Amino acid sequence: MPKKSKRSPKPAKKKAKVNPIPAGMRTITPHLVIKGASQALEFYKKAFGAKELEKSPLPDGKLMHASIKIGDSVVMMADEFPGSSMKAPDSAGTTTVTIHIYSKNVDQLWQRAVDAGAKVAMPLDNQFWGERFGQLQDPFGHQWSMSQRVKMSPKEMKEKEQQAMAMFSQGEHPSKNETPQISAP
Numbered sequence: 001m002p003k004k005s006k007r008s009p010k011p012a013k014k015k016a017k018v019n020p021i022p023a024g025m026r027t028i029t030p031h032l033v034i035k036g037a038s039q040a041l042e043f044y045k046k047a048f049g050a051k052e053l054e055k056s057p058l059p060d061g062k063l064m065h066a067s068i069k070i071g072d073s074v075v076m077m078a079d080e081f082p083g084s085s086m087k088a089p090d091s092a093g094t095t096t097v098t099i100h101i102y103s104k105n106v107d108q109l110w111q112r113a114v115d116a117g118a119k120v121a122m123p124l125d126n127q128f129w130g131e132r133f134g135q136l137q138d139p140f141g142h143q144w145s146m147s148q149r150v151k152m153s154p155k156e157m158k159e160k161e162q163q164a165m166a167m168f169s170q171g172e173h174p175s176k177n178e179t180p181q182i183s184a185p
Helices: 037-048 106-116 154-169
Strands: 031-034 051-057 063-070 073-079 098-102 119-126 131-137 143-149
Touching: 031 037, 037 051, 037 063, 037 073, 037 106, 106 119, 106 131, 106 143, 119 143
Parallel strands: 031 073, 098 143
Antiparallel strands: 051 063, 063 073, 119 131, 131 143
């Protein structure tokens, strides 16, 4: 009787593995709805040094989708479209989210954003938690905060904390009367 040869089984075809999270993306990515997303994209380049990653314009110039990179983070955006449940801040009458940027030189980034047209909502200042922090509103109604960690003496931190707590106990907030009203760009 002939001897059966031992052949190794044919290897199963490997399926191409797809990374569920695209390269360069994080678990959470803000997605802004904006009236005038193309103009906002240009503003973010000028104000925050954003790099354009992708842009999908429609024939009328509105953006179906775009993404930018600020530092090591991605922000997506699109124009507001009729019938969508997602509204731009000026259509909603407010914004409920603040996007935060950490910077190695917050004073320089702050000035760049203000020079580009951002409005001061809360002045940039050293805060009791050990950061130089401030809030801005972009011309499209979105709120941005920015900060960097700074060395502060325990005395300075305590004084800043007491000032902040005194304002909060009186129902005030540092940006209460300084936040500009949202208007169309």
